Amino acid sequence: MYIHNKKLTIPEDPNTIIWKYMDLSKFLDLLLSNKMFMARSDKFEDQYEGTFSEPTYEEIKSISHDNPAFLDEYKQRRKNIMISSWHLNEYESFAMWQIFTKNSEGLAIQSTVGRLQEALAAEDRVDQYIGEVHYIDYKKEYIPFNDDFFPFLFKRKSFQYEKEIRVLTDVSHLGKPIHEGIKINVDINALIEKIYIHPKSENWYKRLVMELMEKLHFQFDIEKSDLESDILI
Template structure:
């Protein structure tokens, strides 16, 4: 993330989850082929309800994606230069490091009617290769194989309600995160200048973050 997002994270103590259809990858959350055919067949067997906003698989897909919010994480023991290149362009960026257990322990539990809250690995498969019965949350954990280098795990929050379907939803939502307990380390872009490393350390100290702040090592400079 860039410095502004890092400051916002420390200041608000909230983790941002972006609405699934705001990602650059427009296939986010789309039903695999077999699942889409089954859903469309089910809608065709229903009696048409006058005034219903959802009448086919495309409608349902839209409403579901407009009510799904995601936080993406790179799952690795060490940092990854490709991830720095893709998501840390410009050099003035940071990455926060944690563990699955620390995320699960220190993130707020969402407990409300019609809400699903998940932390799972992403599966990399072609839409035509995904078979069998799936839950409505599963497509948000399936991405095309050429994204497999991301080694992604993600947090998913679903707010869709079959009784009160909404399409005009916020572009993102936040959940509380105990940063002091959750953040294990802050990594600064390995190719950033020294003044930026000092700035990140200063910002972390001002917000009382005790986790170490270190320059990353997998960059282009030697």
């Protein structure tokens, strides 16, 4: 279930809009399984994911000098922290369409922070936490140790365009190796407010998505991306 952690920063307004951009295959997997995929933190493309800034590393070195097992424990922890990434934005993002969907056959889930919290209540195996990502200068800025998910809520400033908010969970208590990630139970109807179709998609693709929703007995609002609206002259 979702657990509120006062040390993790999230928007105060539960109606704050969030997005998840994905291909149709991943979307169908979400609907058919009623489960949301969370990736292992050390499997992300960003090689700095879950690592330390330089000022933090200097402190880590002093800690590990007296406690050599600390770094080994931390490396193992990276394999046990699972993450689901969402985009925090009132509007669609052209960049997110480009990065997270292939060709012109992707879609975006529009949700809210409150809906995400409600949807996560369906999970009973592992606890989930939600936090905003902080973008810092890794050469100059310090990553604090004040929560259990340090440093998985920090990224380099060059990733600021992601405006990321994350669902995080620690699966170390499961006592088994996790390869790529885990799937957690979610309430699909609570999670999804609207579905937006890729701005470059053709009409047949929107009809296909609508037919799939009907056959799967979902009644989400389906919109064509606002980025492809008619030009007014």
